Amino acid sequence: MHLKTASAKRKKYATILTFLTVPLSGFMTDVYLPSFPSMAENLDVSERSIQLTLTCFFLSYGVVQLFVGGILDSIGRYKPVLLSLLVLVVSSLGIAFTKDVFVICLLRIVQGVGTSFIVVAKRAYFVDLYNNVQRKNFLSYFTIVWSCGPIIAPFLGGYLESLFSWQANFFFLAIYATVLFFGELFIGGETIRNFKKFNLRKTALLYTVMLKNKGFLSGILILGLAYSVVMVFNIAGPFLVEHHFNFTPVVIGYCTLILGLSWMLGGIISKKMVHYAFNPKILFFTAFQLVLIGVLIGLGIQYDNLFLLMGFAFIIHICSGFVFTNYFTNNMLFFPSNAGISGGLMGGLLYIITSISSYVISSSGTIVSTFDMSLRYLLIALPLALVIFFAVRYRSKRLKKPLLHV
Template identity: 60%
Template structure:
């Protein structure tokens, strides 16, 4: 039992937990620069390649709804080992096939595996540390996690240039395999007392939360905010390589820059968390719509990587601000059931993002800068509509109280 382990072993397990956190971002984003070459190599459409990412996101989101309760019942250690093993095997199998259907099925398996890893890793800190240290360590989670989406496409671009798209999944197998070996030899079960799995209680909690309008509107805002980022991730590589004729390395640099924009938005959102609704929420969405409108107008006169990426940089900062603002308020909305609320929120956010990504994939090829900008506008207008509805609901509740 890790609760009784030596201080040195606990410190080592903590370090490895933080090393494993960015893995989820790597599984999502490392092969983004390889989208065009995968489509050419397999002789399939852009839509087919994009659906491999949608499959992963949908699986990751759905599994988060149930994983927490299961891990509380059977423990963290063995499910984490199984998840890491499946991640290694599935990554290797992806390199051995040209079947999009099989790749999508394996990506669904990876989504389930990563959901177990993320929830189990987060739970380990709660299991082995007191409340003050838990707050201290969990405050770094978002920052450490963001290293995955920032660094993964950058690394993936170079792997694509030096080898091919298969190298991305060999890297994932190596990354997950290293963590698996550490867990096997040095880690152990952290759950001090297993709880009886009570589906009826969880379902009752979910029903109560789903009926809360503010909580649900916040989740939709989180999902659409993240969808704006994913829009560039699934369409940008094709525009950069096929239209602007740059290499996968350049795609990696672009996603690296936009990864930093998301992080910057997060820091700005955190500093503005005490402001009123208009300053904290309305101003960023209005500025985002203004930047998108400017990009649409400019796109009919000039299209260039050096136009598209700077505009996307500021558009993604606004999404980062909105995401951070609503993530914080949503997590605090049910303080007595924070774990269940966090699982429901995280799961639904990824489900919304996956559905949005699927709609984008089947809406037609995004080959030009203006195609991207119009889709930015559609999602941003949906965001604005939900924000306006939330503002009205908040005002009504305030008047009633």
């Protein structure tokens, strides 16, 4: 059934179901973060092997987003979403029952593909069904609802790990996907207005043109590195909190919950400062982030304390959230006539960069102290600052304004 011809009541329920689906990607990545240490112990593998399971998800999730928009435009949204939800159910159960980390990595790649189809289809839902005024109203809630995933997921995962085991996280994901599947089966429907033939050559040509735009390309690099700052704690934090500071998985969940809120706070501050000149505010928050990391490095030499680390990480993540929100909005304005394709390219490359950063963090050596964590923050924040500096210079030249003109 096409939702365009559905009753107002059914369309309302389908919209609620869509909002329940939006946080899925956050749950897929973050719900099992507090279980990293116990997974490594239970599967008798290294920390790096468990961290690689997250990298695998990010990589496939990013790569598929480069093409999934065109595929969904040619075959529709509804059936691919149903199939993808079934894939998530089966793969989550497969991870819960296996003892082989290699199999888990393969299944996480499969989950990245399935999640990509679902997220892109649901992102298009509001564009397909609603007019401009209604669309703006719903999309204003979209980011807020999406942010709930990375905030709630590790908090829930900490308790699931503490009360049951690491496998409980993936049983939860299977149940979540099952509920969404039956919701789609009985309430959902097709939303696409007009089917379009998938043209890989045309898409590749558009991508080439977009990537030749230095402002757009630097914006993608900044988005990927800004999000990678968050991944420093997500990748290494669970092992540090449990093995070094001797806290429980529940505490890991609270830590990631707090840092998720700080990321959201950075976005809120960004919206409050929307009328401030772009270059000065970006340079200020970037420099402030580097200063904070420098101070944390200095203090980390003498003091090794979780509360110290969390206090500085909270503000560092606010800075990254601020930068991310500003550049996300800025990048969406480069190609307004091809917003869907540019959004897919931006989202895909963002997660590919994040997967590379995650691998670099997990491969950078043992992290056993506050000082070690501060160096990893510097490892990501320094390249971020350099790219921002050159991006700001390019923006100033393009707009023919002085570098720090307010």
